[in-house]
Amino acid sequence: MTLRQVLVEMSVMEQRYRAVQDVLAGSSVTDVAERFGVSRQAVHRWLAWYQEEGLEGLADRSSRPRSSPGQTSTEVEALICELRRNHPRWGARRLVYELGRRDCPGSIPSRITVHRVLIRHGLIDPTPRRRRREDYRRWERGRPMELWQLDIVGGIQLADGGEAKVVTGVDDHSRFCVIAAVVRRATGRAVCIAFAEALHRFGVPEEVLTDNGKQFTARFGRGGGEVMFDRICRENGITHRLTKPRSPTTTGKVERFHQTLQRELLDDVEVWADPEEAQAAIDVFRHEYNTERPHQSLGMAFPTNRFTAQSTEKQIPLRLPPTLDTTIPAPRKPLLAPPPVPPSAAVSATVAAASSATGDDVGLAVEVTRLVPASGNLTICGQQFWLSPTRAGLPVTLWADTTVVHLLIDGVRLKTVPSRLTPTHLRQLLADDAQPAGPPPITTGPVQAGAPIEVERLVNATGLISLAGRQHPVGYHFAGRRVTVRLDRGLLQIAADGVLLRNLPNPLTAAEAASIRDARPAGPPPTPSPEPVRVERRVSCRGALVIAGQRIHVGNAHAGRTLVVEAADTTFRILDGDQVVAEVPRTTTKSIARFKARKPEPPRSKRPSTPPAKATVG
Structure with missing residues (x-):
């Protein structure tokens, strides 16, 4: 048997012991290292282990480093988990963006690091992709109004038992939603009316991209010919492009808009009273999507920042079929200037307006x-x-x-x-x-530098409001409410109906506050709410809960229960239904950032029942 075969049969610990004994017997380190097939440094390391710990020091040990300077700190991980629990729809990219807007302790982690933190804490389920991201071919037009993507989506259940559809359209370059019209039946005429209204408001795009639906093309129709949508495109110089059959990824941008619309609006309402109610809600969502919601594919910019409607110099008269032109309503919010008026007509209009106006119209x-x-x-x-x-x-x-x-x-x-x-x-x-009218309910006019201002805002579904081109969190529990935002030096106050809801630090500089749209001079400060703030907390297994950084012990009897905490200026009162569990003095000055329990209490029907005691004989 050769020496190599003998060494294979020997354990690693035995080989190290033999090598150490040979060196201690007088052999040189170089000869021993050559004979055992290792480096001289390894033999010196074995000698040091043997001298410090004896024979046990020669056993295998973990190669894990004792410290990791690049490891994500526990504070950053806690902030990531807190944001994810408060906003379950935010992914890793959105969380990285939100960490950059907050006072993140330490450096901002990368997207893959945030993704691994979410997996480690069980906040997402890692599922392999069917196709890798690099397998998709991504494309985007170079400027707005070059290509519109159009489609139709359902999912609006009406009170009368029917289902309405939404005709949608987005600009390929900016992701700006140009069409979001609710129709009872997605006929070719209804689709053309929605399309024509968008042409009135924004101008004529160079191309449109649709699927092969019968509302858009007669490509697979029996009679062939030209549908009304094709006619509108042809007479206005619009190139109509069609996707391959069964290829929804070609119109991926409008399909992604459908997913956002479904998740953030349509899933929250099971039945709509009528199409008018659904249209009003979609109009509000569309405005928020275009102007107040950051888009990941745009580098967290807003679609309105990249969209520009067609200028009046390039605009040509819109040509529509005679039977359709009479049904187009006037645009609800014109975005284009009216066509130029000849000088003679302008002078005549000015004289007529001056003759019809009276001094009573002023004020x-x-x-x-x-x-x-x-x-x-x-x-x-x-x-x-x-x-x-x-x-x-x-x-x-x-x-x-x-x-x-x-x-x-x-x-x-x-x-x-x-x-x-x-x-x-x-x-x-x-x-x-x-x-x-008498005097106005509030004072409006120019805003003075440094003076308190206020502005109306609608809190979106994730608890954010838009101020000075950026979004700021005000509380997830205010989602869907229209509030008054009052900026007074270093304080940002959230109020509704003149009642103060929340105080926050002012995140804006004086220059940013001066650039807020629709701002007005602030009225009197809102009155504090007579009712204390009510939040929910889940009691830990040791009978404690934490609110605003203060730990309150309520007893092991309440472990696992979700209790209500009334937060006043000087006290915290803990309630279990109508019963007062505890009332403690408030020792923290931190503001309450979370209003819902992280993990709700399981229903009684799903709680594990206590096993019956075994009967004893004796």
């Missing part, structure tokens, strides 16, 4: 009362005001002039929006049932 303001319709979308003289179906049937008072409209219910101002009413509209309202 003309009216007050009118209307009932909120079932859809929650009130329309006056062509201007729409979204008030939510929850206020259906309530009388709302509108204070309106040519610059601003205030909406009030029972004397409490709900919101203030820019006015699109003309003096003619105001005189028409006075002739009907309106009354001359």
Whole structure:
């Protein structure tokens, strides 16, 4: 038997012991290392282990490093897990973006590091992709209005048992939603009306991309010929491109918009009263999607930052079929300037306007009362005001002039929006049932530098509001509410109906605050809420809960239960239903950042039952 075969049969520990004994017997380290087939450094390392720990020091040991300087800190991991639990739809890329906007302790981790943290803590289930990301061929047009992607999506269940559809369209370069029209039946005529309205508002794109639906093409129709959509494209110089059959990834951008629409809006409502109610809600979502929601494929920019409508110089008269042109309603919010008027016509129009205007039109303001319709979308003289179906049937008072409209219910101002009413509209309202208005409910006008300001904002589904081109978290529990944001030096106050909801540090500089759109001089400070803030916390297995960094022990009898905590200025009161469990003084100055329990209490039907005690004989 050779020496190599003998060494194979020997254990690793025995080989190291033989080598150490040979060196201690007088052999040189070089000869021993050559005979055992290892380096001289390994033999020196074995000698050191044997001298320090004896024979046990020659056993195999882990090669794991004692320290890892590049390891993600526990504070960053806790912040990642907190953001994910509060916003379950945020992925790794969105979390990296949000960490950059917050005071992240230490360096910001990479996307793959955040992904591994989520897997390690069980917040996502790692599933292999069917196709790798690099297997897809990504493409994007180089400028806006070069290509629109159009499609139709369902999923709107109506109270009468029917299902409405949504005609959608996005700009390929900017992901700007140009079409989001609810129709009862997705006929070719309904699709063309929605398409023509978008052409009126934004201009004519160079190309459109659709699938092979019968509303868009007669490619697979029996009779062949040309459908109305193809005719509109041909007469307006639009190149109509079709996808391959059974290739939905070709129109991937509009399909991705469908997924966002379904998750963030349509899944939250099971049944809609009518298409008008669904259209009003989709209009609000569409505005938020275009102007206030960061898009990952755009480097977390907003679609409106990359979209530009067609200029009036390049705009040509829109040609529509005669039977369709008469049915196109006027655009609800024109984004293009009117076509140029000849000089002679402009002079005539100016003289006519001057002759019809009177001195009474200056400062003309009216007050009118209307009932909120079932859809929650009130329309006056062509201007729409979204008030939510929850206020259906309530009388709302509108204070309106040519610059601003205030909406009030029972004397409490709900919101203030820019006015699109003309003096003619105001005189028409006075002739009907309106009354001359008194002083406005709030002061509007130019904002002075350094003075307190306020602005109306709608909190989106993830608890964020848009200020100065960036999104700021105000609380997930405020999602869907319209609030008044008041900026007073270093304080940001969230209020509704004149009642203070939350105080936060002001994240904006003076220059950023001056650039906020729709800002106005602030009125009096909101009154503190008479009711304490109520939050939920789940008691740990040791009978404790944590709120705003303060640990409160409530007893092991409540372990695993979800309790309600009433947070006042000086105390915390813990409630189990209507029963007061504990009331302790508040020793923390931190603000409450989480209002829902991380893990809800399991229903009683799914709780493990206590096994019955065994009967004993004796």
